[in-house]
Amino acid sequence: MRSLLKLSLLLCMACNVADPSFYEALASDAGRDTGTPDAADDATPDATPDANEPDAMVEQLAVDECGDDAIHTITTLPTEIEVDTRPFRNRVNNLRGCAVDVPGPDAFIAINLEVGKYYHLHLSRIEGDIDPTLYLLDSACDPVCGALELVANYCTGTGDEHFGFEAQSSGLFYIGVDDRNDSGGGVFSLDVYNPECGDGTREHGENCDGEENCSSDCRLLLGAESLQTRAAPINAREANLFSETLTTGGFEIQGTVGGLAGCSYPEVIAVDIPDGEELVVRQTEGTCSDIGSPPVQLQLLNAGGGLSADGEMGAGGCVGVRYRPPSGGRYFLFVNDIRPDTTNLLGYELEFAIAE
Ligand SMILES: [Ca+2]
Numbered sequence: 001m002r003s004l005l006k007l008s009l010l011l012c013m014a015c016n017v018a019d020p021s022f023y024e025a026l027a028s029d030a031g032r033d034t035g036t037p038d039a040a041d042d043a044t045p046d047a048t049p050d051a052n053e054p055d056a057m058v059e060q061l062a063v064d065e066c067g068d069d070a071i072h073t074i075t076t077l078p079t080e081i082e083v084d085t086r087p088f089r090n091r092v093n094n095l096r097g098c099a100v101d102v103p104g105p106d107a108f109i110a111i112n113l114e115v116g117k118y119y120h121l122h123l124s125r126i127e128g129d130i131d132p133t134l135y136l137l138d139s140a141c142d143p144v145c146g147a148l149e150l151v152a153n154y155c156t157g158t159g160d161e162h163f164g165f166e167a168q169s170s171g172l173f174y175i176g177v178d179d180r181n182d183s184g185g186g187v188f189s190l191d192v193y194n195p196e197c198g199d200g201t202r203e204h205g206e207n208c209d210g211e212e213n214c215s216s217d218c219r220l221l222l223g224a225e226s227l228q229t230r231a232a233p234i235n236a237r238e239a240n241l242f243s244e245t246l247t248t249g250g251f252e253i254q255g256t257v258g259g260l261a262g263c264s265y266p267e268v269i270a271v272d273i274p275d276g277e278e279l280v281v282r283q284t285e286g287t288c289s290d291i292g293s294p295p296v297q298l299q300l301l302n303a304g305g306g307l308s309a310d311g312e313m314g315a316g317g318c319v320g321v322r323y324r325p326p327s328g329g330r331y332f333l334f335v336n337d338i339r340p341d342t343t344n345l346l347g348y349e350l351e352f353a354i355a356e
């Protein structure tokens with residue numbers, strides 16, 4: 001009953017980045033079950049005491065090693081799983097090719113992905129001095145890096161990690177729950193969703209579904225109604241969609257990055273580039289740096305997650321990106337917050353146009 005209630009709470013409110021309660025949860029873990037305090041376990045040791053034994057309240061489904069025969073495979077979604085890495089060893093120390101070190105103890109759970117389906121994973125800390133890191137390994141236990149990096153470590157410290165992706169192939173994958181700290185491990189909550197766009201219900205990992213100003217593929221529209229990004233579009237699937245017809249005159253889009261202590265999530269804007277046209281995005285002067293290092297970095301990715309064009313610095317420390325695709329289609333502009341300290345909210349303004 002308790003877990004059902006907890007699950008329904010999670011589904012309706014607790015952890016969407018777009019929801020104000022998410023910000024509170026990052027700061028204080030408000031509303032989170034913090035598990036049974038260790039002191040209670042110490043008072044009633046079991047017959048074979050073991051300092052590294054998991055908290056008896058944690059139903060441990062995760063295993064120590066990727067590919068272990070005893071690994072639990074997630075079959076029902078959405079699901080919420082408590083993961084305790086305290087009894088486990090550090091098997092994955094770094095993610096080859098992803099440039100991420102994960103020296104803490106790690107735990108693994110398997111999932112069968114279906115090509116084309118959208119998955120949203122959310123990892124949060126329940127207990128321990130841990131810096132949660134979440135990643136996907138393929139059926140050979142190799143990191144899924146490269147064009148589409150399936151690694152989430154947007155926050156330094158205890159902040160929640162999220163990532164969402166459309167499966168590029170079907171098959172068995174392993175979800176890694178790990179720690180950027182060389183710690184003794186901790187207790188995590190791993191939530192896995194596969195929101196269904198078009199069912200009329202906005203689920204965790206969706207910014208809208210069926211509402212006004214919502215596209216048929218569940219993206220909030222940027223256009224005549226509003227040129228301000230909304231609802232934390234942190235990945236390609238949750239991107240806001242620029243819905244105006246691009247002109248040489250341009251539209252000024254305003255957005256914000258930063259503002260979450262220790263975290264640096266990007267904002268992502270989807271844009272349809274017409275056949276034969278060249279997209280031109282320029283940072284407008286007011287929000288550029290005058291010290292030669294722009295606070296944001298731009299990257300344009302294609303629908304498969306491949307990098308189509310990198311941003312380049314122009315006059316006055318303003319970054320921009322230009323791209324003429326081989327044929328028209330949908331692209332995703334990532335606005336990455338690259339400031340050393342992302343604590344303060346940073347407003348940016350980008351002009352979207354087509355080349356004259
Ligand atoms: Ca391990």
Ligand SMILES: [Ca+2]
Nearest residue numbers: 092102104106
């Ligand atoms: Ca590790």
Ligand SMILES: [Ca+2]
Nearest residue numbers: 131132153155
């Ligand atoms: Ca982290």
Ligand SMILES: [Ca+2]
Nearest residue numbers: 196197201209
């Ligand atoms: Ca939905």
